[in-house]
Amino acid sequence: MSTDAIHFETLSGFTPLSTLGPYRAADYWKLPEGEPVELIRGRLVVSPAPDTSHQSIVGLLHVFLFNIAGRSGGRTLMAPTDVVLDDHTILQPDLLYVRKERRNILQQRVVGPPDLMIEILSPHNSRRDRVDKLSLYAEYGVAEYWIVDPVERQFDFLVNRGGKFEVQPQQDDRYVSPVCPELEINLAVFWRSVDEQLGASE
Secondary structure (H helix, E strand, O other): OOHHHOOEEOOOOOOOOOOOOOOOHHHHOOOOOOOOEEEEOOEEEEOOOOOHHHHHHHHHHHHHHHHHHHHHOOEEEEOOOOEEEEOOEEEOOOEEEEOHHHHHHEOOOEEOOOOEEEEEOOOOOHHHHHHHHHHHHHHOOOOEEEEEEOOOOEEEEEEEEOOEEEEOOOEOOEEEOOOOOOOEEEHHHHHHHHHHHHHHHO
């Protein structure tokens, strides 16, 4: 299939339909490398590049996960990284983490659900991350999902129980993952680091 004939959907108002779209992994692999496109239930969805605040948060969380992975034997990757969940669904989360015991899913691409997926909200993708991707991650067995809201300075920590995500509590600005106990984050310290980085860039 020629890329000229491929129809891209924007994120605005996008919600996957019960029927699959016309595209599959074979079409996705024909796209130019580095395209900001995801294959969601057979539909190709394109998103613009995120802003500097979003990228600062991604960078700080990547350092956090990278240090933990170095101690635990796990692995963390940041976007753009293809996560193949089905022939009709290939996603690019902002960040992912895989425990040491499951590193076999890290092949040329990530094949199967990581232990943790993280999405940082942007004005154009809030619905996608809170509705569409949440549903897909739950359906395909992603064990834990963090949604980060830069405006509200809030993390939603969600754990998959029986195919549905349940919100997990925080204790005194600290969160310890029940899925990957090595993942412990001090939220007050994290947001201070974000403020310091963004202030330094102004």
